Amino acid sequence: MCGIFGYIGTKQDASTSILEGLKSLEYRGYDSWGIALQKSDGTVHITKHPGKIGDAKAPDIQSSIGIGHTRWATHGAISRENAHPHTDCTGDVVLVHNGIVENFDKLKTELEAKGHTFKSETDSEVIAHLIEEFLTSSQDLGNVMKQTKQAIDGMNAVIVLFPKHQTFYIIKNGSPIVIGKASDGYYIASGASAILPHTKEVYFLEDGESAKLTTDALTIFDKQGQEKQPTFISLPYDAQMATKGDYEYFMLKEIEEQPTVLQTISKSGYEDIQKAATLIKNAHETYLIGCGTASYAALAGTYLFSKIAKRHINHSIGSEFSYLVDFLTDKSLIIPLSQSGETIDTISAVDSAKQKNAQILAITNSIGSTLYRKADTNILLNAGPEKAVASTKAYTAKIAYLYLLAHEMNGSYDKGIDHLDTAIKAISTLIDNQNDIEQIVHGMKDSTSIFVLGRGLSYPAALESALKIKEVSYVHAEGFAAGELKHGVLALVAKGTPIILFNPHDETYEDTISAAYEVRARGGYVIGLSDTNHEAYDEFIHIPDCGDCTVIPNVVVAQLMGYYLALAKGFDPDKPRNLAKSVVVK
Ligand code: AGP
Numbered sequence: 039m040c041g042i043f044g045y046i047g048t049k050q051d052a053s054t055s056i057l058e059g060l061k062s063l064e065y066r067g068y069d070s071w072g073i074a075l076q077k078s079d080g081t082v083h084i085t086k087h088p089g090k091i092g093d094a095k096a097p098d099i100q101s102s103i104g105i106g107h108t109r110w111a112t113h114g115a116i117s118r119e120n121a122h123p124h125t126d127c128t129g130d131v132v133l134v135h136n137g138i139v140e141n142f143d144k145l146k147t148e149l150e151a152k153g154h155t156f157k158s159e160t161d162s163e164v165i166a167h168l169i170e171e172f173l174t175s176s177q178d179l180g181n182v183m184k185q186t187k188q189a190i191d192g193m194n195a196v197i198v199l200f201p202k203h204q205t206f207y208i209i210k211n212g213s214p215i216v217i218g219k220a221s222d223g224y225y226i227a228s229g230a231s232a233i234l235p236h237t238k239e240v241y242f243l244e245d246g247e248s249a250k251l252t253t254d255a256l257t258i259f260d261k262q263g264q265e266k267q268p269t270f271i272s273l274p275y276d277a278q279m280a281t282k283g284d285y286e287y288f289m290l291k292e293i294e295e296q297p298t299v300l301q302t303i304s305k306s307g308y309e310d311i312q313k314a315a316t317l318i319k320n321a322h323e324t325y326l327i328g329c330g331t332a333s334y335a336a337l338a339g340t341y342l343f344s345k346i347a348k349r350h351i352n353h354s355i356g357s358e359f360s361y362l363v364d365f366l367t368d369k370s371l372i373i374p375l376s377q378s379g380e381t382i383d384t385i386s387a388v389d390s391a392k393q394k395n396a397q398i399l400a401i402t403n404s405i406g407s408t409l410y411r412k413a414d415t416n417i418l419l420n421a422g423p424e425k426a427v428a429s430t431k432a433y434t435a436k437i438a439y440l441y442l443l444a445h446e447m448n449g450s451y452d453k454g455i456d457h458l459d460t461a462i463k464a465i466s467t468l469i470d471n472q473n474d475i476e477q478i479v480h481g482m483k484d485s486t487s488i489f490v491l492g493r494g495l496s497y498p499a500a501l502e503s504a505l506k507i508k509e510v511s512y513v514h515a516e517g518f519a520a521g522e523l524k525h526g527v528l529a530l531v532a533k534g535t536p537i538i539l540f541n542p543h544d545e546t547y548e549d550t551i552s553a554a555y556e557v558r559a560r561g562g563y564v565i566g567l568s569d570t571n572h573e574a575y576d577e578f579i580h581i582p583d584c585g586d587c588t589v590i591p592n593v594v595v596a597q598l599m600g601y602y603l604a605l606a607k608g609f610d611p612d613k614p615r616n617l618a619k620s621v622v623v624k
Pocket of ligand 1: 427
């Protein structure tokens with residue numbers, strides 16, 4: 039969703055850094071963009087555009103202070119007027135905003151009655167006029183920003199440039215804001231990876247905190263408005279890892295990084311896994327929660343813990359969890375799973391659980407993120423920056439952690455590692471032979487529906503696989519428990535409908551073969567994934583038996599299918615329409 043990038047410091051090419059910063063935030067999803075630059079004569083140059091940045095050049099302006107924004111439309115159409123930055127009536131207040139001002143309607147009516155003129159339909163512009171209004175009774179910017187913070191409802195992050203004072207003020211109550219400290223000044227962004235080319239030293243602003251930045255000083259104020267000493271952390275990866283390198287798309291780069299990510303978990307994940315196993319053993323009950331792909335990892339966790347650790351662990355979709363918290367106590371353990379650590383539905387679920395004093399063990403890929411900071415205990419996926427909207431390596435890393443955790447609880451950690459290592463080899467082979475998958479996908483590119491079937495552990499894998507295919511290729515894809523076929527799904531199978539069938543050699547094997555016959559009898563085209571070919575398959579993809587870890591290479595096949603299907607249909611797999619990488623509004 040919306041992205042913010044700002045710079046205040048000593049170098050004169052803020053313009054270039056801001057444009058580059060916005061480009062590196064493109065993965066979040068946006069539909070218009072804009073930049074405000076303060077010139078040396080004190081005036082502010084604002085440029086705004088509907089659409090993508092594309093080949094746009096940075097404004098040719100010398101400046102050492104500026105803010106940029108990528109907008110994901112909520113209030114008002116995608117237009118130049120509605121793009122950020124927004125200003126007040128005088129131009130003395132210039133701002134960018136992430137979030138939703140829930141009481142904007144009421145505020146707008148009051149401000150219009152006081153004579154303010156609005157240029158856009160956005161809730162964001164209301165903040166600029168509100169600040170202008172407060173400035174009529176006080177020139178103390180800190181005080182004005184405090185009033186502004188109190189007056190706006192909702193989860194918001196706002197950076198305000200006061201050109202007359204050459205100062206930024208930031209208020210935050212929701213959307214992420216990271217401040218980087220570099221030798222040439224301060225960088226501000228909604229995602230840490232955008233700051234990486236400039237510095238690794240970052241401070242994640244907490245909800246309720248605010249900040250004042252000038253060319254050479256940063257002051258952080260706590261929730262009560264008192265000055266506080268910020269503790270900067272060092273990001274554990276470098277700028278190179280957040281770039282495409284020789285790849286055309288992040289999605290393929292991230293798919294191909296999976297063997298390395300999983301090897302790191304296999305070699306050095308034990309300490310974290312032990313820590314988490316103890317927490318689960320001591321808890322009265324445990325819930326795995328997450329959204330989208332992370333919710334399917336949570337569901338997989340329920341199966342893995344039941345099968346391997348002989349322990350029932352609940353799972354819930356993040357946005358549903360606040361309706362399930364009534365029985366939680368201080369003995370409950372909540373495990374939010376999240377790549378970004380910023381998904382608002384997962385964060386709200388955690389907040390509801392915290393109100394019941396439940397313990398939080400966050401499994402995220404983003405050090406310093408909101409979930410990371412809210413958790414009592416953290417496990418970092420260490421998958422490196424994931425920038426394609428479709429989550430790939432963060433998903434398989436989550437499954438690997440849950441799998442090893444279940445084995446640790448069962449006292450069979452070494453067996454888990456053996457299976458994970460076999461799965462890593464299987465993924466490498468799939469990646470080496472990805473042309474075969476590309477070929478199969480060519481035969482599917484005109485299909486209007488694709489179904490993915492699996493039983494047991496392969497059921498959540500089927501759900502995730504269908505999500506991967508649909509979100510990047512826009513082909514209707516659905517995952518089903520293979521046993522559900524005859525309860526309704528069969529009605530959807532027509533001549534030639536591709537059916538991806540996960541059939542590992544486990545307790546589900548024979549029943550899944552029956553499913554293959556059932557769909558074939560209705561004309562379905564069965565693509566079987568298994569360790570041995572079978573006459574019930576029209577197409578066969580060999581996946582070696584990796585025990586319960588077989589689900590990992592199975593999903594990698596679907597990731598590659600989604601990727602190649604998107605390319606075959608002429609879509610950009612990194613930036614699917616209507617979707618954002620970080621879903622920070624409800
Ligand atoms: C994954 O491919 C999706 N784009 C999406 O479902 C994502 O997994 C979900 O929004 C949760 O994100 P998170 O892991 O950052 O919390």
